[in-house]
Amino acid sequence: MSLLLILGSHVAGSRVGGTLASLTLAVSPYQIDPVHVPTTLLGRHPGWGPPGGGPVPADVFAGMLEGIAANGLFALVDAVLTDYLASPEQISVAARAIDSVKAANPRAIVLVDPVMGDAPGGLYVAPDVAEALMTHLVPRADYLTPNLWELGYLTGTSPLGLDAIAQAAASLGKPGLVSSVMVDDQIGGLFVDGASRWLATHPCLDHPPKGTGDLMATLFLGYLLQARPAPDAMAAALAGVSYVVACAQAWRAPELPIIAAGPQAWTAKPLALTQLS
Template identity: 25%
Template sequence: MSQNKGRVLIIAGSDSGGGAGIQADIKAVTALGGYAATAITAVTVQNTLGVTGVHPIPVAIVAAQARAVLDDIGADAIKTGMLGDVAMVEAVAALLDSAHDVPAVIDPVMVAKGGASLLAAEAVAAVRTLLIPRAGLLTPNAPEAEALTGLPVATTDDLRRAGEALLKLGARAVLMKGGHVDGARVVDVLMTADGETSFEGERIDTRHTHGTGCTLASACAVGLAQGMGLTEAVARAWAYVNEAIRRAPGFGAGHGPLDHGWPLREKR
């Protein structure tokens, strides 16, 4: 792993509760030894009980944040999260084109853990046509995969079918997340044109899973930024998130945050 790499530009929304969004992204990238820079797309009012307000940042300001980072600090990977609407998706697609040699991890965030919508309905089509073909890695959960493909996703085999459809839409790799699929074990499937790798573990009985999707995508992104191969980056990210769930601090009365910082304490 190169010590001169590891820069991740994160384009996503802010979570005032610190469990998801930009806050989770920065924590994950830092805990795994990378450097996080950001372009914030929205300020949300939220805690473990849910989202009660969203203030979008103007698209031109978001694009300017990203451009400022790329023109000076640079990036070894770009990770996207909450984008909000069609104009933001279009701006991000243009930005990815301008940084075409930088791998993009696209987390197609649509709904917050508490159920609040974080992506306008008309923007789903824009994600499908503009971002999926630009994704080095796409990380949908089952509901997001259903929205993007129109296919039902209730089983692991359904995940695979949806993953195949997303690869046909142009993603170079997809990590199909199985947390929403019923069963005693959670199975995530990494799929590329060359084959698939499954990541499987016992389902952890906890309500403290806020930000797992953001955290996993950013953990994958920093691995790619550090020069890891795709499967190696996803394997490390998967293990990191699994342990972060196990060590969740128990904050809040709702869907609580993970323990993002656990690797840092292990190194002491």
């Protein structure tokens, strides 16, 4: 069994953020136990309108992590997933927690999903949150999972084409899985680790529910915990995302159907991988 610490949003009525990650792990065949410390408490995704609720105060967020640490759980954490963080103060708390986990278990995997914005809307966190994320969390990451817009923001570029995307990702100095990469009528991910570049795509489906990036990051980290090579983990994760989105559209589901489709997402046939020169 693995223990995965999730630092991300709790959204009661939507399948996004840390809520989605917890549910996805709960239906995994790999016995991955989630420990979710919420950064926000919302009623629904803001894309539906006013979400209700609000951010968790940084001192409450810190106190929850202190309780987890006091129970000796940091030494048992096999991976940390950071998702949406609401304030620079929360990010400072998250950074300290990551340092404590790494001190207790240096083999723990840290995946930073730099949730900041997306096309076409752009930045949807405050600029000081984005700056704190880049300053404190990106350097602590073992893996990054930005979408294409976030990659551009992190690198101060507007990468177009696979070569430019790969160069931008490599400039961050961390292994990264870039999502929302379009190739003709396909969409998928580009995994970049130094000079190593791998592409996996699937047919693009119109108007997917919110949360596909959160689902991809969770599945990807789950497969990494099974010691899969990162490109293979990407291919399997994106296959799972494609499966769940297809189910949502077939069932006319407004949210990702994680409980109904999640178990099969974990066993979906991995997408074909293409190694780029």
